[in-house]
Amino acid sequence: MRALPRRAPDLLVWALLIAMPWWMPAIGGYTELASRVVVMGLAALALNFLLGYTGVLSFGHAAYFGLGAYGAAMTLKYLAPSTGLAIVVGVVAGTAAALLIGALIVKLRGVYFAMVTIAFGQVFYFVTFRWNSVTGGDDGLTGWSRQPLRLGPLALDIQHGERTFYYFALALFALAAAGMAALLRSPFGRTLLAIRENERRARFLGIPVERHLWFSFVISCLFTSLAGALFALLNNFTDPRALRWDLSGNFVIMAVLGGMRSFWGPLVGAGVFVLLQDFISTRTQNWMSLVGAIFVLVVLFFPRGVLGVVRRRTTA
Amino acid sequence: MTSLLAVDNVTQRFGRLVAVNGVSMLVEPGELHAVIGPNGAGKTTFFNLVSGLFPPTSGRIYFDGQDITALAAHQRVALGIARTFQVTEIFPELTVNENVRIAVEATCGHHLRLFLPRRLEAEVRERTRELLDTAGLAGKSDRLVGELSHGDQRATEIVMSLALEPRLLLLDEPTAGMSDQETYAIAQLIRRLHRERRLTIVLIEHDMRVIFHLADRITVMAEGALLAQGSPDEIGRDESVQAAYLGSPR
Numbered sequence: 001m002r003a004l005p006r007r008a009p010d011l012l013v014w015a016l017l018i019a020m021p022w023w024m025p026a027i028g029g030y031t032e033l034a035s036r037v038v039v040m041g042l043a044a045l046a047l048n049f050l051l052g053y054t055g056v057l058s059f060g061h062a063a064y065f066g067l068g069a070y071g072a073a074m075t076l077k078y079l080a081p082s083t084g085l086a087i088v089v090g091v092v093a094g095t096a097a098a099l100l101i102g103a104l105i106v107k108l109r110g111v112y113f114a115m116v117t118i119a120f121g122q123v124f125y126f127v128t129f130r131w132n133s134v135t136g137g138d139d140g141l142t143g144w145s146r147q148p149l150r151l152g153p154l155a156l157d158i159q160h161g162e163r164t165f166y167y168f169a170l171a172l173f174a175l176a177a178a179g180m181a182a183l184l185r186s187p188f189g190r191t192l193l194a195i196r197e198n199e200r201r202a203r204f205l206g207i208p209v210e211r212h213l214w215f216s217f218v219i220s221c222l223f224t225s226l227a228g229a230l231f232a233l234l235n236n237f238t239d240p241r242a243l244r245w246d247l248s249g250n251f252v253i254m255a256v257l258g259g260m261r262s263f264w265g266p267l268v269g270a271g272v273f274v275l276l277q278d279f280i281s282t283r284t285q286n287w288m289s290l291v292g293a294i295f296v297l298v299v300l301f302f303p304r305g306v307l308g309v310v311r312r313r314t315t316a
Numbered sequence: 317m318t319s320l321l322a323v324d325n326v327t328q329r330f331g332r333l334v335a336v337n338g339v340s341m342l343v344e345p346g347e348l349h350a351v352i353g354p355n356g357a358g359k360t361t362f363f364n365l366v367s368g369l370f371p372p373t374s375g376r377i378y379f380d381g382q383d384i385t386a387l388a389a390h391q392r393v394a395l396g397i398a399r400t401f402q403v404t405e406i407f408p409e410l411t412v413n414e415n416v417r418i419a420v421e422a423t424c425g426h427h428l429r430l431f432l433p434r435r436l437e438a439e440v441r442e443r444t445r446e447l448l449d450t451a452g453l454a455g456k457s458d459r460l461v462g463e464l465s466h467g468d469q470r471a472t473e474i475v476m477s478l479a480l481e482p483r484l485l486l487l488d489e490p491t492a493g494m495s496d497q498e499t500y501a502i503a504q505l506i507r508r509l510h511r512e513r514r515l516t517i518v519l520i521e522h523d524m525r526v527i528f529h530l531a532d533r534i535t536v537m538a539e540g541a542l543l544a545q546g547s548p549d550e551i552g553r554d555e556s557v558q559a560a561y562l563g564s565p566r
Binding site: 182183186187188190191193194197198200201202203204205206207208209212215 | 367393399407421426427428429431480
C-alpha cells in the first residue's frame with residue numbers, strides 16, 4: 001500500500017542522476033563535474049554504510065579510496081592497458097588492506113577507532129608520498145590514461161567520450177548502491193543496525209559484534225576503493241592527496257551534511273560539497289571556509305542533515 | 317541431579333576494591349532465585365560474571381555441569397544464558413517488531429545471512445509475533461521502542477531475552493524505577509514465565525513485595541560477600557539479614 005510513496009524518493013534520485021549530464025551545464029557545471037559528483041557520492045555512501053548504519057566513525061577512508069586510485073593507475077601504467085583490470089586491481093588492493101587493518105582495529109571504539117584509522121591512513125599517504133620511483137611521489141602518477149572498454153563485440157569509448165564515461169561510472173555506482181541497499185535490508189544489515197543502536201544488547205543476543213564490525217568495515221572500504229579507482233580513471237591522474245586524511249574528513253562532512261540516517265543523504269551531501277568546491281574555488285582560494293560555515297550551520301540547526309529535514313517535512 | 321548453574325567461590329577485584337568476595341551459589345532447574353542486598357553489595361557485578369561480561373579474578377562457574385568460566389558472553393548466550401540489564405538495553409530507534417525480530421534472527425543464527433528463504437522468513441515472523449503476544453506488545457509493534465513507556469521498554473527487553481530460548485534467564489532489577497502498576501505487570505509476566513514455561517530465573521530485585529511474591533529461594537549479599545541463602549521464610553527470619561538489610565528491629 002505504501003509502496004508507491006516509499007519508492008518515490010528512489011525514482012527521483014535515479015531520474016536526477018540519469019539526467020545529470022543535461023542539467024549540470026544548466027547550473028554552470030560540465031560533464032566531468034557530474035562524474036565527480038557520482039564518484040564522490042559513491043565514496044560517501046560507502047563511508048555511511050559504516051558511519052550511519054553500523055555507528056562507527058572512520059577518519060581514514062581516504063586510504064582505501066587512494067589504494068583504489070593507485071591500484072587502478074599503476075595497473076594501467078605498468079601492467080596492462082585494461083580499464084576493467086585496473087578497477088579490479090584497485091578494489092582488490094583497497095579491500096585487502098581493509099581486511100588486514102580492520103581485523104586489527106575492530107576491538108577499538110569511538111575516538112580511539114577514529115584515531116587509529118587516521119594513523120593507518122597516513123601510513124599509506126607517506127608511502128606514496130615518498131616512494132617517488134613507483135608512485136611518482138608528490139607530483140602524482142601521470143603518463144597513463146583510461147582505455148576504451150571492450151565487452152565482447154561491444155566497444156565503449158570511455159577514453160574520449162566524457163558522457164560515455166559518466167554513464168559507465170553511473171552504472172558501477174548503481175551496482176554498488178543496489179548492493180549496499182540489499183545488504184542493509186538483509187538480516188545481516190538489521191544486525192548492523194542493532195550494533196549501532198546498542199552494542200551491549202547485541203552482544204547479549206549472542207551476536208559476535210567484532211566480526212560484524214569487521215565485515216561492515218571491509219564492505220564499506222570495498223565500495224570506497226571502487227570510488228577511488230573511478231576517481232583516478234576520471235582524472236587520468238592520481239596523487240597522494242587521494243589518500244590524505246583531509247579527504248577522509250571530506251567524506252565524513254559529505255555524509256553528515258546530507259544526512260547519515262538516510263540512504264541517499266551522503267549522495268546529496270557529496271553533490272552539495274563537490275558543486276560548492278567547484279563553483280567557489282574558481283573565485284576564491286578559501287572555498288573551504290564557506291563549506292565549513294555551511295557544515296557548522298547544518299550540524300547546529302539540522303543535525304539530521306539536508307535529507308533529514310526534507311523527510312521530516314514530508315512525513316509531518 | 318546437577319544444578320543448572322553452579323557458582324563456586326567466585327571473586328572479582330577491581331584494583332583494590334573487592335566487588336565480589338568468594339560467593340558460591342547453586343540454582344536448580346525450574347527455580348526462581350532472587351539475589352538481594354543493599355546498594356553496592358556486588359549483585360550486578362555478580363551477574364556480569366555469570367553472563368560473561370568479564371571473567372572473574374578467581375573461582376569457577378559451571379552451567380549444566382560444563383565449566384563456562386572462560387567463555388565469552390556470546391558463547392554463553394549460545395549455551396542458553398540470557399540477561400537483561402539494570403538500565404534497559406534495547407535498540408531505541410528501531411520498532412518493537414524490529415527489536416524482537418533481530419533477537420529471533422540472532423537466535424536462529426541468521427545474523428550473517430544476506431537473504432531469508434520464504435520458509436525461514438515465515439518462521440521468523442511467526443516466532444516474533446508469538447513473542448510480542450506473550451508480553452502484550454502486539455498492538456505497539458510498529459512504534460519505535462524509544463517512544464514507549466518505561467514498563468513497555470522493559471517488557472520488550474525481557475521478550476528479546478526470551479527470543480533466545482534461554483535455559484537460564486538473568487533479570488537485573490526488572491522493576492527499577494517503575495510505577496506500582498508497571499511493577500505489577502512485569503511481576504505477572506515473570507511469574508507466568510516461571511510457572512507456565514518452567515523457566516529458570518535468577519532475579520536481582522529491591523522491591524520486597526516482588527521478591528516474596530515470586531522467589532523460591534533467596535541469596536542475600538552484603539559488601540561483596542554472601543550473607544545468607546534460603547527460602548523466603550528462612551530469609552525473613554534470619555537475624556543477620558534483618559540487621560544488614562531489612563533494618564534491625566528496635
